[in-house]
Amino acid sequence: MRSNRILNDFTKAIYELSPSKDLRDNFKDFLDFQLFFFCSNPSQNQIDWFNGQLKERVVLLKNAMLLLGDGSEEYEDILGEFFMRNVTMGKNGQYFTPEPVCRLMAKITSGNDEGKTVDDCCCGSGRMLLAHACNSKNPHSKTYYANDIDLICVKMCLLNLLLNSLSGVVTCGNGLVPIWDEGRETFIVSVKRIDLGGKFMFYPQYSYYSSEESQKLFINPFKRKEEPPTVEQLNFTEIVNPIGRGEQLSLF
Numbered sequence: 001m002r003s004n005r006i007l008n009d010f011t012k013a014i015y016e017l018s019p020s021k022d023l024r025d026n027f028k029d030f031l032d033f034q035l036f037f038f039c040s041n042p043s044q045n046q047i048d049w050f051n052g053q054l055k056e057r058v059v060l061l062k063n064a065m066l067l068l069g070d071g072s073e074e075y076e077d078i079l080g081e082f083f084m085r086n087v088t089m090g091k092n093g094q095y096f097t098p099e100p101v102c103r104l105m106a107k108i109t110s111g112n113d114e115g116k117t118v119d120d121c122c123c124g125s126g127r128m129l130l131a132h133a134c135n136s137k138n139p140h141s142k143t144y145y146a147n148d149i150d151l152i153c154v155k156m157c158l159l160n161l162l163l164n165s166l167s168g169v170v171t172c173g174n175g176l177v178p179i180w181d182e183g184r185e186t187f188i189v190s191v192k193r194i195d196l197g198g199k200f201m202f203y204p205q206y207s208y209y210s211s212e213e214s215q216k217l218f219i220n221p222f223k224r225k226e227e228p229p230t231v232e233q234l235n236f237t238e239i240v241n242p243i244g245r246g247e248q249l250s251l252f
Helices: 002-015 023-036 044-051 055-071 078-088 099-109 127-135 151-163
Strands: 117-120 143-148 168-172 185-196 199-209 237-240
Touching (some): 002 078, 023 044, 023 078, 078 151, 099 127, 127 143, 127 151, 143 151
Parallel strands (some): 117 143, 143 168, 185 237
Antiparallel strands (some): 168 185
16 A cells, blocks of 8 residues: 555654654654744744754655655645654554544535534644545635644644645644633644646745744633634635746745
8 A cells, every 4th residue: 555655664764864862853853844844934943953954864854754745645644643653652542533534524524515614622633634624625715723732743733734735723732721711832824825827836834823922813702892803804825926927936
């Protein structure tokens, strides 16, 4: 099976990043390295960490990135599968819902597919959201909301949304506590949809907000004087006009 072969190759690539480091730390480094390319507002610490990577390690990280890209087609969750098999191995109950079950649940619950938002308050690697997107006729018109208490899970979910050009908000915190009552690390994913004469190319990116900054983003609806913004007003998807003849396309 192609996905199993890619998963095995990806696992080997993560192992090879640094034999002297724990596999969990290698995986965290890989997530941070991959996410750096999508970040619209990297901190100086992120930039310094990225620039401090050895050239030999960068080659290995890029190899793992290519494998992840190949394995993430059709909304597959390579990250979550690797995490369960090699990092947690079920510790703390971190067994994610099997992908076939996720897709069955998506078919049962999506109904007429008219909803504009999809929410998973205990998202893990985000495979429930991926399953919904796979089942949707127009997944790029929706906004995906996700939360998890484990930062590694949050970053896996964030990366899965970015790889599939899905707009949304991912937060790290206790899903049982109202989000306006606690500060949470927050990642907001937006997607530029570039019109190339009838054909579209998606360019996803995310903005990071610290726990303190996020308290200004989420307001208690019971204390809100104005109506909350609609999905359209949030404008997670930006449409960029096609380039003119002779112009060069730049994503940056």
